[in-house]
Amino acid sequence: MIKVTECETPPDMVTFAESDRLFLNPLETDDWRIRRVVRDKVVACAEALPDGLCLMVFEAFRSRARQWELWNPVVADITKNNPGWSEAKVYTESSRWVSPPDGFGSGHQAGAAVDLKLARADRTELEFGGLMKGLSGVAPTNWPVSPEIRANRDQLVAAMHGVGMVNYPDEWWHFSYGDRLWAEVTNRDEAFFAPID
Template sequence: MTSSLPAAPSGEETPRVATLPAPRGDGEIVLLSDSRVSRIPVEESDEPLVVLDESFGPAGALVRASVATRLRRAQGLLPDGLHLEVVEGHRHPDDQQRIIDTYAAEVTAEHPGIDADQLEILTSRFVSPIAVAPHVAGAATDLTLADADGPLDMGTPIDATPEQSGGRCYFDAPDISPEARALRGVLAHALGSAGMVNYPTEWWHWSYGDRYWALVTGAPAALYGPATPPS
């Protein structure tokens, strides 16, 4: 771990997010379960999935070609000594469903008697419905910042649920350290400048070309629907 943390760049871009009341009540967020996301059409570009090289860490994640281009652009915007570490890209629908089922069970245990609609809303804070899932489309990455000693402290681990993290997984969570806040700002500046958007309940989730990206940016259609990896 480095002993000093980079300050957020001047003129830093705040990650663009769509707005609606958030379940946590501390901001306004459109969740992936919102019908305004699912109504966005997909004009499939047929871009291939490509493997990210070792400069993005050892995971060898699959992403669409234009997502890889934007990640390389973002990598070049980071302060010296820092790099993006991508832990996941494309996700098989079966894996997406497994995560949905597991987290939905956790939410149900926290909220006995919850109805199906509210369960879908709360579940989508952490995992997207399959029909609109950015990971299934190869459009999303889960990533963090790292230096020569490994991943940096961004306030929570990647994939910490709202319950596990006390809401600190939200990008704009107020109760994280100044150092983690600065690093999230560095991440947002690089990825936002490269044309990617954040899902604001998960500081680590950034995407391009999916329905959520289209909603946030005002694009008339998503570029990517569900993707099949090469055999």
């Protein structure tokens, strides 16, 4: 079990700002708050990309209320499509697609996670396969996809790993630093960012 101990009191939250290498896509949110260290890593990643490529951020901090808004429809959909499943099995499967808002919540609730993808300087998004946030088989980062999509996913993961962030394997777009997922992937016993609200 990974221990979660908040290391910032109060949390050092800042706001993402657009630049010529970092775009904000308001499709999911207009709340661009994130922990300063995470913002700095994302900005460093964007600045290190090859000329003509940029990062496009879709979501950063997420309140517990917003996490419930995402969680409840997923649970309802999985329950409807699998009427014979136990509550525990529905919970486990739902947790693959959206972090449960209870307990330690998601990296987004800690201000430690960001959903993003690569784009061109003209804001054209690169192809990554399937819908971002879609409950589909192609969402896992290592799912078999076309060579173009594989190259785009691999480039994004390598760039984010290069600044110390980790990818959630079931969502090619989700990266975090300092939360429970990061601690698990980096084989640490403790995460240092806890949910904020």
